[in-house]
Amino acid sequence: MATVGGTVNHTGVGGLTVGGGYGWLTPQYGLVIDILEEAELVTASGNILTCNETENTNLFWGAGHNFGPVTSFTLKVFPRPNPIWSGLLVYPPPLLTPLFDAAAKWAETASADESTIIFMACPPPAFTPRLVIIPFYNGSAEEAKK
Ligand SMILES: Cc1cc2nc3c(=O)[nH]c(=O)nc-3n(C[C@H](O)[C@H](O)[C@H](O)COP(=O)(O)OP(=O)(O)OC[C@H]3O[C@@H](n4cnc5c(N)ncnc54)[C@H](O)[C@@H]3O)c2cc1C
Incomplete structure (x- = not known):
């Protein structure tokens, strides 16, 4: 089981x-706040309140x-029976435009099982600027690589 x-x-x-x-x-379940079922909150006057869709x-x-x-969060959980696939893809800065073009094209048809983060960093061993992609796929490596 997993939550967002x-x-x-x-x-x-x-x-x-x-x-x-x-x-x-x-992409599949929404923001963390979307799957919050209940929260217990302590007010400045010391009242302990249960907050949910009806209280x-x-x-x-x-x-x-x-x-x-x-002081307490109740969040929905979802079955996660299969492994997920991820990793790091690292590209040099001149590929910024084609990389973003490809990402924009991918985003048009991406399923709820796919997501990604793209960021700029200076990773080891060279510590020079690089474009880094973290891909995420909810499924096997074989399916993900397609
Ligand atoms: C390296 C890094 C990566 C991040 N990646 C993501 C990401 O992937 N997705 C994303 O959504 N955000 C991301 N963030 C932002 C992150 O979610 C926020 O900084 C968040 O506030 C961190 O939660 P915290 O409990 O550590 O907050 P804190 O820094 O402890 O607090 C932030 C604020 O929330 C309030 N707060 C904290 N706990 C409670 C509580 N129990 N009740 C009421 N108020 C409370 C604090 O008073 C404060 O105002 C990232 C931040 C960093 C530094």
């Missing part, structure tokens, strides 16, 4: 969730970071 989390493992759950939150499963709905739909610490 962030794309890295070193940020927290609280800020990610109350801030919206996107991750590798977002304290104004806080459930609109609190964000601003109305008190959320």
Whole structure:
């Protein structure tokens, strides 16, 4: 089973969730906040409130970071029976335009099982600027590479 989390493992759950939150499963299930079923929130006056679609709905739909610490999150989970495929693809800066053109074309037809992040970095061993793609596919390597 898995829920929608962030794309890295070193940020927290609280800020990610109350801030919206996107991750590798977002194309399929939406933002982290979209799959939040319930939150327990402590107000400045010390009240402990349960917020969901029927209780304290104004806080459930609109609190964000601003109305008190959320001390419990209940999130939907989804079956993830198969392995996923990912990795790193690294390209030199002159390929920026063709890379973005290809990514834009891919995005037009990408299924909910596919997503990607493209960023610029100076990775080892050379520590010079590079274009880096992290692809994600919810399925086998064979299917992903197609
Ligand atoms: C390297 C990196 C990668 C990232 N990747 C992603 C990504 O893939 N997807 C994405 O959506 N975002 C991403 N982010 C942004 C990240 O989700 C936000 O920075 C988020 O706020 C981190 O959550 P946190 O719990 O660590 O927040 P904190 O930095 O601890 O807090 C951020 C804000 O949230 C409030 N807050 C935190 N916990 C609670 C709580 N329990 N109740 C109420 N308010 C709370 C804090 O008061 C503060 O205002 C990334 C950030 C970094 C640095």
